Amino acid sequence: MSEQARHLLEVDDLEVHFPTADGLVRAVDGLTFSLEPGRTLGIVGESGSGKSVTSQAILGLHRGTPAKVSGRIRFDGVELLDLPIKDLRRLRGNDISMIFQDPLSALHPYYSVGKQIAEAYRVHHSVSRRQALARAEEMLELVGIPNAGRRVHEYPHQFSGGMRQRAMIAMALVNDPRLLIADEPTTALDVTVQAQILELMKKLQREFGSAIIIITHDLGVVADIADDVLVMYAGHAVEQGAVNEVFYQPDMPYTWGLLSSMPRIGSPRGQRLATIAGSPPSLIRPPSGCRFHPRCAYRGLVEGDACVTTPPRLVAGGADHRARCHLEPGARERVRLQLSTIDSVGER
Numbered sequence: 001m002s003e004q005a006r007h008l009l010e011v012d013d014l015e016v017h018f019p020t021a022d023g024l025v026r027a028v029d030g031l032t033f034s035l036e037p038g039r040t041l042g043i044v045g046e047s048g049s050g051k052s053v054t055s056q057a058i059l060g061l062h063r064g065t066p067a068k069v070s071g072r073i074r075f076d077g078v079e080l081l082d083l084p085i086k087d088l089r090r091l092r093g094n095d096i097s098m099i100f101q102d103p104l105s106a107l108h109p110y111y112s113v114g115k116q117i118a119e120a121y122r123v124h125h126s127v128s129r130r131q132a133l134a135r136a137e138e139m140l141e142l143v144g145i146p147n148a149g150r151r152v153h154e155y156p157h158q159f160s161g162g163m164r165q166r167a168m169i170a171m172a173l174v175n176d177p178r179l180l181i182a183d184e185p186t187t188a189l190d191v192t193v194q195a196q197i198l199e200l201m202k203k204l205q206r207e208f209g210s211a212i213i214i215i216t217h218d219l220g221v222v223a224d225i226a227d228d229v230l231v232m233y234a235g236h237a238v239e240q241g242a243v244n245e246v247f248y249q250p251d252m253p254y255t256w257g258l259l260s261s262m263p264r265i266g267s268p269r270g271q272r273l274a275t276i277a278g279s280p281p282s283l284i285r286p287p288s289g290c291r292f293h294p295r296c297a298y299r300g301l302v303e304g305d306a307c308v309t310t311p312p313r314l315v316a317g318g319a320d321h322r323a324r325c326h327l328e329p330g331a332r333e334r335v336r337l338q339l340s341t342i343d344s345v346g347e348r
Helices: 051-058 085-091 113-122 129-142 161-173 191-208 219-225 243-248 253-260 329-338
Strands: 009-020 023-035 040-044 068-075 096-099 179-183 211-216 228-233 236-242 314-316 322-324
Touching (some): 009 051, 023 228, 023 236, 040 219, 051 068, 051 179, 051 211, 096 161, 113 129, 129 161, 161 191, 211 219, 219 243, 228 243, 236 243, 236 253
Parallel strands (some): 040 211, 096 179, 179 211
Antiparallel strands (some): 009 023, 009 068, 228 236, 314 322
16 A cells, blocks of 8 residues: 555545436535455445445446446545546456346356456456466355366356355456445355355455445344444435444444344344334435434434434544444443343344
C-alpha cells in the first residue's frame, strides 16, 4: 500500500442514483467506509438496501449505464471514479476481484471451467494457453476441488453448487488480488458446504493477505468471518464498527431487529422468530427524517418529532463504533437490557 493511502479502500460520501420513469432511485445515498489490508468487512441489510450496488460501484460496473455516481472511491490512494476505463480494466480481476452471487449464471455454459479461469489469468499476464491452464488447475487444487487435472476440462453444469462456488473463488483469486468482494457467496448452499466455503475464504485470506468485503443478509456468516460490519438500510449506513461491538452492544433499532430475528440453538420449541414490522421504504420517495422511523418501535422514546423531521447523523458510540439514531445513549442501554433476544450470535 502506498504511503499516501492510510487504508487500502476508502469510500467517501458515495451516491449511486438511477433515473427512472417514476423518479430518481437513491440506491446508495452518502455512504462512507474504509477497509485496511488483511481485514474483512461484512456489509449486511435487507434486499434493496444498497449492498450490491455499492460493490458494483467499486468495480466501476455502473459506467456506460444511466446510473449517476458521485463521491469518492480510492483504492491504494488512486481515485477510481475518475480513472480512465483502460486503467480500471487493469485493476478489475487483478487487484480487485469479485465473487458473484450466482456462479451458475456468472460462469459461461459453453466454455470449460478451466478455460474461463485461464482466460482471467491471461488478461493480466503474458503467458501461453498451456501455462494459463496449468495455473487454472493449480487454483482448482488450491480451493479443494478433487481431481483438478480432469475437472479443469469440465463445464459448469458438471459441477455441484458448492464446486461451482469454489471455481468462482479460484477465478477471483487467480491473480492474487489485494481486494476480494464476495456478493452473497453462500446464499444457495447448504449449511455444510457454506461452512466449507467460509473456512476456505479465511484460509485463502491468510495465504494471500487480501482484504475482503463480504455482502450478505446472514448475520451468522458475518459473525464467523468478518472483523468489521456495516449495516445498511435504504441506501444509508445506519451502524458500523467492529463485529463484537455491533453484535454485542448494538446502538440502532434496525440492528436490534436484525439480531432479534436470528434463530438460536436452545430457543424454546415452537417459539416464533421476531420480525421487523413493515417493509423497506421506496428509494424514490424515502421517508423524511430517519428512514427507519415508519418501522421503528422505539421512536416514542425520542422527545418531539426529530425522528420524523430530522435525518440523524452517524454518531460515535465508541472508538470505531457509530450509529445513526436520535435515541439518547441512556435510552439505548435500557432497551438493550430489556431485549433478552439480543444475545450471543456465535462464539468468535
